[in-house]
Amino acid sequence: MALQGIWSGTISFSLVAIPVQLVRAVETGRVSFRMLHSKDYSPLRRRMYCPEEETMVPPEEIIRGHEIGPDKYILITEEELESVTPERSRTIEIVEFIDMKEVDPIYFDHPYYLVPSKGGEKAYQLLVEVMRRTNKAGLAKFVLGEREYLVAVKSTDGALALITLHYSREILPDEDISPKEGTIEAEEKSRIKKSINRMMTDFDPEKYADGRRKKIMDILKKKLKEKAAVEAPEVEEAEGEGPPDLIAALQESMRKVKKKR
Amino acid sequence: MAGRAIWNGHIHFGDTNVPVKLHSAVKEERIQFHLLHRRDHVKLRQQMVCAYEKLPVPTEEQARGYEVEEGKYIIVDPEELEQTAPESSRLIEVHEFVRTEQIDPVFLDRVYYLEPDIHLKGYNALAGALKEMDVDGICTWTMRKRSYLGALQTSGKILRLSSLRYADEVISVKSLELQKIVLSEKELKIGSDLIDQLTAPFQPQKFEDEHRKKLQDLISRKARGEKIAILRPRRLKPTAPDKLLQALEASLKKVA
Numbered sequence: 001m002a003l004q005g006i007w008s009g010t011i012s013f014s015l016v017a018i019p020v021q022l023v024r025a026v027e028t029g030r031v032s033f034r035m036l037h038s039k040d041y042s043p044l045r046r047r048m049y050c051p052e053e054e055t056m057v058p059p060e061e062i063i064r065g066h067e068i069g070p071d072k073y074i075l076i077t078e079e080e081l082e083s084v085t086p087e088r089s090r091t092i093e094i095v096e097f098i099d100m101k102e103v104d105p106i107y108f109d110h111p112y113y114l115v116p117s118k119g120g121e122k123a124y125q126l127l128v129e130v131m132r133r134t135n136k137a138g139l140a141k142f143v144l145g146e147r148e149y150l151v152a153v154k155s156t157d158g159a160l161a162l163i164t165l166h167y168s169r170e171i172l173p174d175e176d177i178s179p180k181e182g183t184i185e186a187e188e189k190s191r192i193k194k195s196i197n198r199m200m201t202d203f204d205p206e207k208y209a210d211g212r213r214k215k216i217m218d219i220l221k222k223k224l225k226e227k228a229a230v231e232a233p234e235v236e237e238a239e240g241e242g243p244p245d246l247i248a249a250l251q252e253s254m255r256k257v258k259k260k261r
Numbered sequence: 262m263a264g265r266a267i268w269n270g271h272i273h274f275g276d277t278n279v280p281v282k283l284h285s286a287v288k289e290e291r292i293q294f295h296l297l298h299r300r301d302h303v304k305l306r307q308q309m310v311c312a313y314e315k316l317p318v319p320t321e322e323q324a325r326g327y328e329v330e331e332g333k334y335i336i337v338d339p340e341e342l343e344q345t346a347p348e349s350s351r352l353i354e355v356h357e358f359v360r361t362e363q364i365d366p367v368f369l370d371r372v373y374y375l376e377p378d379i380h381l382k383g384y385n386a387l388a389g390a391l392k393e394m395d396v397d398g399i400c401t402w403t404m405r406k407r408s409y410l411g412a413l414q415t416s417g418k419i420l421r422l423s424s425l426r427y428a429d430e431v432i433s434v435k436s437l438e439l440q441k442i443v444l445s446e447k448e449l450k451i452g453s454d455l456i457d458q459l460t461a462p463f464q465p466q467k468f469e470d471e472h473r474k475k476l477q478d479l480i481s482r483k484a485r486g487e488k489i490a491i492l493r494p495r496r497l498k499p500t501a502p503d504k505l506l507q508a509l510e511a512s513l514k515k516v517a
Contacts, residue, residue, distance in 0.1 A: 040313055042314070049310075066480050084479055122444070126509075150470075171286065174286070174416075178418050181381060196396060209427040
C-alpha cells in the first residue's frame, strides 16, 4: 500500500540533508468499519461541500479564511502562509538531539512517519540506525499548514517517526489538583508493589486490539447467520481526486478541532 | 490551572481501590481558520458523499459496514457496537503492568490528570510504587459511552491516565516498504559521535510558537489591506549518497 504524502521536504541535521515525505502513522477511527450509504451500500467519501451552491468543491477552489466577524473573513493563500516562516515550511532542521528517556510523555501529541524520497534512502537509514543505537531523538520545529510544530524525530522499528510535541505553555499546571499531603503510606506502597509484580508483563498492543476485534467478530458472526452480507455496486476506480497534501492535512486538523468542541 | 473534573471513578486492581477525578492535561492554542469556497467565500463543510451516486448523503442514510470481502459488507448498527463496550461503570480497571519504556509514543493518545477524590486513600502509595518501579498500568475504562484503553502513569507526584491507540489504528512500519541499505561501521560511528556532540538536555520551555505571533501579524496586515511579500520557502540540497561520509566528517569537525 503506497501511503499518500501529507508533506514533502527535507530533514536535516548539521550538514546532512535528507529528502523525505511525511505520511500518516495513525488511521483515526475504527479501521475495521466503513461508512456506507444505507440505500445502495456504496462506500461514502468525505468531500468539502458548498451549502450555498449545493455542490462539491474541488481542492483548487478552496481557500483559508480567518473569521473577523459574522461571515467576514480575511483570506490567506497558501503562498502567504508559507511566507510567514519560509525557512521552516519545507525543512525540518534538527537543532539538537535529546535522550528519549528525558522526555515526559505528556508532551507527545500526534505521530507521523517520515519516508525517504529518491536519493535519500542511505542518509535516512543512517539516521534511523544511529538514533536507535544511542536512544536519541532529534528536536526540530517545522511549519505544516497554519501551525508551527515542535517535533521529536525518533527511530521506530527501522523507520523515522515524527511526533508532534505540545508546547510547554499548552501543558496545564497540576499543582492545584496534586495531593496536598505528602504522606508515604509505606506499608500500602509495598503491598501495591507486590500486586504490580504479580501483574507484570510485556507491552503487547496486538493483544488489546485482538480482544476488541474478537468481541466485534462475535457480533458479526451472529449477524451473518441471521442475514447475508450486502453488496456494493461497482464504481469505476479512476476517480483520481486524492486531495492534495495540504488540504488533506487541513481537513484532518479541522476534524480534530471539531471533535474537541 | 487544571480545568474542572470531567469524570470520576476508581482505579482498581487486586485489592487496590483508589478514587480519582479526571482532568484535561493539555490545552491547545491555535489561530482558527475556516475553509472557504474561493469564488464566493462561503464557508464549506464536510460532507459524506456516495461513491456510486456522487451525491451528498444525509446522516440518517449513513451506515457502518464491516467488509467481509471486497465490496461485501455486514451492516452493523451503532447500538450493536455499544454492546462490545463494557457496561457503563466507574472503574478504571488495571489489567496488567508493563515497563514504561516499552510503550512507544506512537500509541499514546490523550493525557488526563488524575486528582485524588474525597480522601487520599492509596493515591500517594500507588504513585510512589509506579515511579519507583518505572511501570505503567494497562487499563480500560468507559467514559461518555465509549470504552477506552489506557496507560496509568505517574510523574512522581500526580497520577495520569493516557488513552492508547489500538494496534490496528497504527500503521505498521512494514507497510512503508522501506529499502534496506547496508551502512559501513565508519559511517555509523561518525554519525553516533555527531549525535552525541549535538545532544542537549530536553528543555521544552526553550521552544516557543513564534510562528503564531507572525501569523497573527500577517492577518492584521491583510485586514489593513497591505500587500504581502511572498517569500520562497527554503529548500535544502539533499546530501548525495556517495557524499554522506564526507558530510558527516565535515559536520563532526564543525561541532567538535
